[in-house]
Amino acid sequence: MTGSCRPPASGRARIGPVLSVLLLLSSSPVTSFSSICEPMRVPMCAGMPWDLTRVPNLLHHGTQGNAALAIEPFQALLDTNCSRDLRFFLCAMYAPVCAGALVADDPIRPCRAVCARARARCEPVVLRYGHRWPEALACDSLPVYEHAVCIQPEAIVLGLPHEESDLPSLGRPFRPGLQSNECASGSCKCRRVRATRRTYLRNYFDFAVRVRSGGVRARGCRGARVSAHVERVLRGGGGPVRTGSAILHSDTPCVCPTLRPAQEYLLLCDTDSTHSRMMLRNGCVAVRWNETWTKKVKAWEKLRRLRKGASERHSWYKAKTVYIRRRRGDHLPS
Missing domain, CATH: 1.10.2000.10 (Frizzled cysteine-rich domain)
Structure with a gap:
């Protein structure tokens, strides 16, 4: 988690x-x-x-x-x-x-x-x-x-x-x-997360890619690996996120979200910056691919940047106002 x-x-x-x-x-x-x-x-x-x-x-x-x-x-x-x-x-x-x-x-x-x-x-x-x-x-x-x-x-x-x-x-x-x-038993309970604008804005995923699953390559009590082919990078290019063959790593024996072999998905998840690898984690998003996801992800990313910029500008303006008023000795409301 x-x-x-x-x-x-x-x-x-x-x-x-x-x-x-x-x-x-x-x-x-x-x-x-x-x-x-x-x-x-x-x-x-x-x-x-x-x-x-x-x-x-x-x-x-x-x-x-x-x-x-x-x-x-x-x-x-x-x-x-x-x-x-x-x-x-x-x-x-x-x-x-x-x-x-x-x-x-x-x-x-x-x-x-x-x-x-x-x-x-x-x-x-x-x-x-x-x-x-x-x-x-x-x-x-x-x-x-x-x-x-x-x-x-x-x-x-x-x-x-x-x-x-x-x-x-x-x-x-x-x-x-x-x-x-x-x-011990191999039973896994993956949390299903829908690909919505709200999910995208509330979870700052490291990458959004179109990926074709190749199936589980290795599984053990210390984790699992899934072979995949990244067809397109929609967000988060650079480092381990690039088109071509890839290995998706899970830190648990469960592969969550579930990826069926030979199927294409929109995958929203995180990277492990320490080991420079793409991850699969319970709570990430994997939904069957269709071309409408390209336009949706671009729109969501644009909205996220606008909101982030507005929030930062608002924070900077308030900080500057407080600083100026303190320098002037103005009374600040408690």
Whole structure:
């Protein structure tokens, strides 16, 4: 599953002034925890796939109240919908998952790839307003999925046996004793997402392509690969997204959305910037291809850019107005 950001609202467009608060974050690392699990009480992280957290968190906040206050300035950045991984990454840092005695006193950090995806998409927004990505949220110090215990949206395991149902999925999600029923039985439940204007605008997919599926090439408990041929790139060209033969990667044994061999689809999904590859994830869009999709995607993309530009101009204007009025000493309404 993936983290999601709410679409920008006109009343929350004060991203410029608010992002200055990010520079006040602590950047000191944490090496151990001595606390016990607590029920999640950070409002911004309600709905995360874990409901137990622990303090101090990865940024030294000693209470959930302090963590909630520190994470609040990021709401303006979340409202830009710059990355679907941003909320998950922030919550994994400010309200880290608590697995009790599973990992003793060591913290469970977000995986480096989650941080890299969020930073790649959201740092340009931060820089646009004259700020830097906070050092406390640097990706280099975070563990790599394949080599350490960490947490990322793609590795969340649901449907565990009853006695393990309160344990989160970690960066090594398919070890003995932590295998999911999905991996053991091969049963998959793909979420069907319709290709609509609303879906396109609310989910900032990395690419939109016309693709012909070649069928599942490899499948295992660590993921699956689907061979494909990209016939046309409608959005997101460059990097791993280009016409010709391609491999679509899934981080789980399930291939979601479902692609039938020798069929053509409009595929809206994401890329893995860390490994430079095209992904298949539950929540992406795959619908049978017809020529009307070309015109629709172009219209949706044009509308998305217009909305994004209007939102950014509105944020810049409000930030400039506040700055000028403060320089003049004008009274600002609370």
